[in-house]
Amino acid sequence: MKHSEKIFAKLFFLTLGVLGTTFYSGNAKAKIYLDSENDPLPLFSLQVMFPKGMLSETQIQAASLALYSEILEDGTERLTKQEFLDAMMTYGASVSFGAGRETSGWSISFPIIEGKDYEPLINLVEENWKRPRLNNETVEKAKLKMEAALKGSLDSDMGLAAATGRRWLGINNFSLYPVLMDGLKGVSTTSIQGLAQAALAELPDVWAGYIGPKSHEKLAVTILNKVFSGYGKISKGALTRSLVQFAEKNQKEAATKTAVIVEKSGRSQTVVFTTGVFEEFPHDTREELALHFGGHILGFSGLGSYFGDEIRNKRGLAYSVSPLQKFFLGKPAVGFLTNPVREKQKEALAVISEVQTAAYSEADVFKVLSEEVWNRQWQSFKFGHILDNSSVAARLSLRKAVVEGELSPEFQRLEPKDWSITRDEIREYFMSNWAKATKVIVVVGDSKELKPLIAKNFPDYEIKVIKADDTLSEKAYKP
């Protein structure tokens, strides 16, 4: 029995007969690490990051956590959704919870009004978190909403391509599930208590971030102490280690190369998502710099980047060329998402294959880059760092990236003046990691047109065809 199933079984036993009253208070040994950014504007903003995401060992676990956000929106045991919203409105306050892939987040924000008594607001959000309106009716409604949202996600080809690619990686290469239609069926009040509430309560530590006037930091502390009272002490200051533990053991040993065609007829664009997930986090700060600066040259410098230049500026093949988020389950994930028009799909797929080779498998881009481009990209990278640090929200996000395991504390401590890397180091980093990477390409369109083009341009990729509707079911991702 898997660890999560054990927890579920244990909690199921403990909660029988007391549904609606059980509250998982939190792990008293856990700490809440509170990081703050002082901003003089009278705007209060507090977020809590739980190192527990939706991607889970079972579908029901993923769906339970995802639906928990809907349940929290439904008010409290005492207050209906409308009564809860009305009470929040008197403060102009917004409170929300959302489950991401690797972490989940809770947040509250409101304008600060002098003389206003915030105690009732604190009691309200405490009640919402500790005694949400969790019953059969709210669970069924949440399931219906999620089902509609999943079906609605099929309407956007860009979202469909990216979601399909990530689902493929999660299920096939890490045996971890996101929310799919199959998982929704088994969700119940019990599973939400056991797999969402309790899973969050049992976490060893959580992180919180506050932005607002220094004088109101104590209000942030009060909210954390009240709402998350089951957790242990609050420790103030920046946390310099990751709280997220990624599921290393699940990764497949042999890297795979798969091209997934999502069958959808009558499209005017041919959306392409291409990615490679490296085996491990960079070993040291030089490798980390190679990943970040190399990624900047390739895609993160926008339309001044290699991908932007080759696909859009030089050839006008697509409007959007977006680099991907840099990590998937703590491992570097490189690649991009683009939307060439269908009439140019033949040329676009050939160009995408070429640029992928030049960027990753041979990484010649870094060898042939002119001195002028190299220097410009260095300046761009360093200036970007200055700009990131000019905003309170971005500064906090940079520190949060360490807690989320996407930036090492050693790298974060480095000053831009100490950044040093050679072209050969970047090239070597991308070539060696790409060779061992798990690679996925997802293309949305007509499979009859696309199959021969993919076979020609990506000859060593195994081709799978999935109907758009089927991308929401587990069976589509099974070998």
Place this chain on the structure above:
Amino acid sequence: MKNILLFLILVFVSGCASMGGNSAPKEYKGFVYKNTFEPFPGIVVQEYLHVKSGLKVLLESRPKTGVIAYVTAFDVGSRFEAPGRTGLAHLFEHMMFRGTPSFPEPFKTLSGWGDRFNAYTSFDLTLYHELVPKEVFDDVAKFESERMRQLQLTDEVFKTERGAVVSERKMRTADTPSGRLNWELYQYAFDIHPYQTGPIGWQEDLDAVSVKDALAFYKRYYAPNRATIAIVGDFKIKEALDTLDRHYGSFTKEDWVEPVVRSENTKRKDRRIVIPYQTETVHMADARFAPGLMSKQNAAEMLLCSLLADGKLGYLPSELVEKKIARSVNDSCYYLVDPSLSTIQLTGNPGVSISQLESAYEKALKKFPLWLNADRLEGIKLYYLEAHLGELREPMGVAESLAYNSVTAKDPMFGFNYMEQIKNVSLDQVKAVWDDWQTRSKTRLILKPAKKSAPFKKRTFKK
């Protein structure tokens, strides 16, 4: 809760950027001081006019921030476009990233400055923005001045960039239900006003545009007297004026003849259009004509729209989403220079038919007055306040608001003063707008789930 905003005290002013020794001269080089604004205690904006060229300049100094937010807004959007010439303002926005004498490859230049830049074209204006380290302030001013008057366009570059615009057009109008819904809504709601066609334009019009057309457009609309520059960041006022003088000082005004924009007859029979579209669920937009940006009714109109259909707080989501009829309900109310549309957008749940969605929607509308009360009105005002404060937090938020409102409302402070108007709206005013809203001409656009989407059909403009 009565007018809680009256009790809002904007605290912690001492922490805000101050002008400390940063005086604003009355006349400096070619610039004449016009006004000082203070949208928030400690945030001080100086307005200048460059007399020779008619260029408007707004400056807010924020010492020690290390960055500059630089916004240039031109008083041209798709509002001035004639039938057969649609999409030109937006197409031209793309061309503005295609080369000047000193900056032959702007994408690369802007990327080199930290890659925080973008632009957009709306019905009423075109706006360019960059956030850069203060070290390159002079370079940015030089770049922006060159592309205002010395843009270089070749036929080859023009055709390549048009390819990207064609891709954007398909992304925005064809392949998503919300894109198609919005495109068709404006097509069917307007008969003669240029708002009929969205800024992205018709494909055949884009195909027909030549470099010569684009350059003629540039000369006419990208004149300094059609532009406002707003700069917020780490500089002193005199330093900024020196910089602007260096790069824009020689500019002169262009002759300007205001294009005739035909008024729409907003009192006509209701319209209901159903279009087959490749999707799983029903998508519906229900629009009423709304007053223009400068209407005194505007603030009450905006609040009504949020109270009705804000995705999280509004009445309709609580009636239709919670009762499992709709997947989402949202308001789409933003006010344009000329009367435009106040729209409620609904997406049905899977299996919900058009008639079920419409019937539930109509029933819910009838019950809205029972839900509306003074507490909810005062509550929603606080969310506006939160958004307003959020805008002030970043230099770019302030710079964009100043430039946008200077061009559209002819008043840089319009956006900031809007909060005051919001604050003063009473429940009776909202009720009066609600009564009026129900009597206005309606356009209802519905996307009906189908295996294949219907082709786009061009409506003929009435002479």
